[in-house]
Amino acid sequence: MENKEPMTEHGYKKLQKEFEALKEERPRVVEEIERAKEHGDLRENAEYHAAKERLAFIDARLTELSDLLARAQVIDPSKLPHTKVGFGSTVKLLDIEEDEEIEYTIVGSTESDPEHGLISYNTPLARQLLGKEEGDEITVKLPKGEIDFEVLEVFYKPIEFRD
Structure with a gap:
C-alpha cells in the first residue's frame, strides 16, 4: 500500500517548482558532459566528473520528488x-x-x-x-x-x- 505524504499546498507547489527546475537543468548538464568528453582523457577531466556528479544528483532528486508528488496528500x-x-x-x-x-x-x-x-x-x-x-x-x-x-x-x- 502506498503511503500518503501529507503536506500543505505551499509544500506541494515548492516540490513542483524544484521538480520543474531540475527537469529544465538536466539537458544542460547532459550537454556539459558531452562537451567535457571532447577534451580527451576523462580520468583527469574535472569538468566531466563534476557534470557527471551533478547529473547523478539531478536524476536521484527527480526520482525522489516524483515519488513525493505522486504520494502527496494536500491538506488545507x-x-x-x-x-x-x-x-x-x-x-x-x-x-x-x-x-x-x-x-x-x-x-x-x-x-x-x-x-x-x-x-x-x-x-x-x-x-x-x-x-x-x-x-x-x-x-x-x-x-x-x-x-x-x-x-x-x-x-x-x-x-x-x-x-
Whole structure:
C-alpha cells in the first residue's frame, strides 16, 4: 500500500517548482558532459566528473520528488478542527521542569523547519503530541531523554514558510 505524504499546498507547489527546475537543468548538464568528453582523457577531466556528479544528483532528486508528488496528500489546515493536536495545528507547550513555553506547528516532512517552530508530523515529538488536547500532561520520549510537557493551547494559525 502506498503511503500518503501529507503536506500543505505551499509544500506541494515548492516540490513542483524544484521538480520543474531540475527537469529544465538536466539537458544542460547532459550537454556539459558531452562537451567535457571532447577534451580527451576523462580520468583527469574535472569538468566531466563534476557534470557527471551533478547529473547523478539531478536524476536521484527527480526520482525522489516524483515519488513525493505522486504520494502527496494536500491538506488545507485552516479547514481542519484544532481541538486536538493534528496536522497543521499549532500547539503551545509548557516544559514543566524548565518552566518554559514552546510553540510548534505540525507540518509535512518536506516542510519541516524546527528552528522556526515547524516540525514534521513524523518527528518523535509530533507523533507523541498527535491527538492531545489543552490541559493534557504528557511525558515525551525524545533522543535527549524524557521531558514532561503540559499542552497549554491547541489552535490554528496560518503558517509562515521561509523559502
